[in-house]
Every structure is written in C-alpha cells, then in structure tokens.
Amino acid sequence: MHASSRFQGRSAGLGLALLSAFAFGGSGVAAKPLIEAGLDPLHVVWLRVAGAALIMLPVAWRHRNLVRERPALLAGFGLFAVAGVQAFYFASISRIPVGVALLVEYLAPALVLGWVRFVQRRPVTRAAAVGVVLAVGGLACVVEVWAGLSFDLLGLLLALGAACCQVGYFVLSDRGGQDGRSGDGAEPPHPVGVIAYGLIVGAAVLTVVARPWGMDWALLGGSAGMNGDEVPAWLLLGWIVLLATVLAYATGVVSVRMLSPQVAGVVACLEAVIATGLAWVLLGEHLSAPQLIGGFVVLTGAFIAQSAAPKPPSGPVAAGAGTGAVAGPVEDELSHGRAPH
Numbered sequence: 384m385h386a387s388s389r390f391q392g393r394s395a396g397l398g399l400a401l402l403s404a405f406a407f408g409g410s411g412v413a414a415k416p417l418i419e420a421g422l423d424p425l426h427v428v429w430l431r432v433a434g435a436a437l438i439m440l441p442v443a444w445r446h447r448n449l450v451r452e453r454p455a456l457l458a459g460f461g462l463f464a465v466a467g468v469q470a471f472y473f474a475s476i477s478r479i480p481v482g483v484a485l486l487v488e489y490l491a492p493a494l495v496l497g498w499v500r501f502v503q504r505r506p507v508t509r510a511a512a513v514g515v516v517l518a519v520g521g522l523a524c525v526v527e528v529w530a531g532l533s534f535d536l537l538g539l540l541l542a543l544g545a546a547c548c549q550v551g552y553f554v555l556s557d558r559g560g561q562d563g564r565s566g567d568g569a570e571p572p573h574p575v576g577v578i579a580y581g582l583i584v585g586a587a588v589l590t591v592v593a594r595p596w597g598m599d600w601a602l603l604g605g606s607a608g609m610n611g612d613e614v615p616a617w618l619l620l621g622w623i624v625l626l627a628t629v630l631a632y633a634t635g636v637v638s639v640r641m642l643s644p645q646v647a648g649v650v651a652c653l654e655a656v657i658a659t660g661l662a663w664v665l666l667g668e669h670l671s672a673p674q675l676i677g678g679f680v681v682l683t684g685a686f687i688a689q690s691a692a693p694k695p696p697s698g699p700v701a702a703g704a705g706t707g708a709v710a711g712p713v714e715d716e717l718s719h720g721r722a723p724h
Contacts (some may be wrong), residue, residue: 407658
C-alpha cells in the first residue's frame with residue numbers, strides 16, 4: 384500500500400514537472416508575436432511580471448514574514464531570476480529564434496560551475512567538467528560558428544545576459560540560504576513565497592525600467608501574427624501571464640517537492656525542446672540538423688553540469704560554500720522551479 388502510494392506520488396510529480404516545462408517553454412512563442420506586432424520587449428516583460436505578481440498577491444500576504452527574514456533572497460530573486468532573466472530573454476527573442484535563445488541560456492549551469500571553480504576556488508568533478516565542454520561545444524553548433532555567427536550577435540549576447548542573470552541569482556541565493564543549512568534548525572524559506580515576492584520585486588524594478596505609461600496600450604486590443612494566422616493580443620498575454628508564469632511556477636515548485644532535484648532537472652531540460660518544437664510549429668522557426676544535434680548536446684551538457692556532485696571541500700577557502708553546482712535546498716527547489724521564461 385505504501386509502495387503504491389509512493390508510485391502514485393512520483394507519477395503525479397512527473398506529470399506536474401512535464402506540465403511546468405511545457406508552460407515555461409511556451410512563453411517565448413506567445414511573446415514573440417506581441418513583440419513583432421509593435422510592443423517593446425520590456426513592455427511585454429512588464430505585462431507578464433506585473434500580471435503574475437497581481438495574481439500572486441494572496442500568496443505573498445500569507446508568507447509576509449519573508450520580507451523580514453529573507454530580504455536579500457527576495458531581492459536577488461526579483462532582480463535576477465525575474466526582471467533580469469526575462470528582460471534579457473525577451474529582448475533576445477526579438478532578434479534570434481526562440482529555441483536558440485533558450486539553448487544559450489542553458490549555459491547557466493556551466494557558468495555556475497565556472498564561478499565555483501575559479502571564484503570560490505573549489506574543485507569540481509570530472510563529470511561536471513565534461514558537462515561544461517559538451518554545453519559549449521553544442522552551443523557552437525547551435526549558432527553555427529563555421530558560418531561566421533549566422534545569428535544576430537546582439538541577440539546572442541542578450542541571451543547570454545539571461546544566462547548570467549541566472550548565475551547571479553544562484554550565487555546570491557546560495558549566500559541567502561546558508562542560514563537555513565547551518566544546522567540551527569531554521570526552516571528554509573517557502574519557495575512559493577519566494578516566487579511571489581520575486582514577482583513583486585521584479586514588477587517594481589521593471590516599472591522603473593520599462594516605463595509602461597509610454598506603452599501603446601491599443602495594441603493589446605488588436606491582434607498579432609503567428610505564422611500567418613491572426614491571434615488576439617489579449618489571448619497571447621493571458622497565455623504568458625496565466626500559463627507561462629503562474630501555472631509554470633506553481634507546478635514546477637510542487638513537482639520538485641514530489642520528486643528528487645535530479646529527476647526534476649531531467650524534466651526541466653525538456654523546456655528547451657518544447658520551446659523549440661512549439662516555435663517550429665507555431666512560428667515557423669525551423670532549425671537545421673546540425674543545430675538540432677547541437678541543441679541536444681547543449682541539454683546533455685547542461686544536465687550533467689547541473690546534476691554532477693562537486694568534490695568534497697578542502698581547505699579554508701571552501702568553508703561555508705554551497706554543496707552543489709546549484710547548492711543547497713533553497714536552490715534545489717528554486718533552480719528546478721527555475722528562472723524561467
């Protein structure tokens with residue numbers, strides 16, 4: 384009976400993780416037509432974050448103690464995982480294909496390992512190093528370096544900026560979550576509460592940066608082209624806010640609670656596959672065979688880099704450092720319910 388219950392819980396967790404990956408993967412596909420219809424990428428990001436923050440206000444009120452207990456973590460999540468990642472990602476998809484932008488962003492686990500190895504001066508496993516090499520090599524195929532970077536260079540740099548924002552969030556949350564790992568019995572912050580406040584902080588920051596009062600609001604009452612078809616702009620916006628943000632975050636967090644971080648990490652890698660497939664079907668963005676192979680290599684390398692356990696710390700430099708490529712329970716819950724698109 385107990386084994387059957389455990390199996391059912393695992394199956395439900397996998398289903399929720401797949402739903403989360405599908406929801407996250409559809410954000411770029413829904414956002415790109417709005418951008419091409421005339422909305423500034425920053426305005427689309429603001430609409431997404433502000434709408435989701437409004438919906439998550441009851442959750443934020445329930446976890447209002449986090450404002451006093453974890454202000455640095457909330458600020459880091461809002462600045463990096465919400466405002467930074469999404470602003471760079473949406474700006475990048477206005478110039479390069481959705482699938483390519485997301486694959487570039489999957490360099491984040493490799494960049495985190497670079498931080499651990501060269502900044503924290505901690506050794507990493509051979510498997511992790513192999514993951515980094517695979518991710519970089521696969522990315523070279525995705526952007527077709529032999530063709531002299533056939534993609535827009537600024538678009539690639541913007542996508543890389545999104546990856547760097549994820550790294551900044553992982554590093555900050557590692558420091559902010561150490562008191563929950565210090566052995567004093569302190570509970571780690573509730574991930575849904577962190578997400579709610581991250582959205583609120585992100586909306587506040589993006590309001591200053593995007594200046595939505597200058598947006599052409601009339602565009603939301605019109606339509607946007609999606610591979611030759613006209614789709615109501617409000618429907619795409621609802622997709623971005625309700626499905627690609629609120630539903631994606633909620634199901635992602637719950638699935639990590641029901642699964643191990645390693646299993647959730649495997650499913651999370653499907654996000655790029657789903658995004659590429661949706662962009663192919665709905666936007667007509669076709670990738671070549673070398674790019675598809677390169678994308679598979681990027682995802683393989685990202686998974687290896689993210690799930691590889693580090694070598695035990697040695698010496699005073701490593702003392703107090705995190706315990707994984709994305710270290711600690713807070714990061715396990717939030718990175719796999721991740722910064723997202």
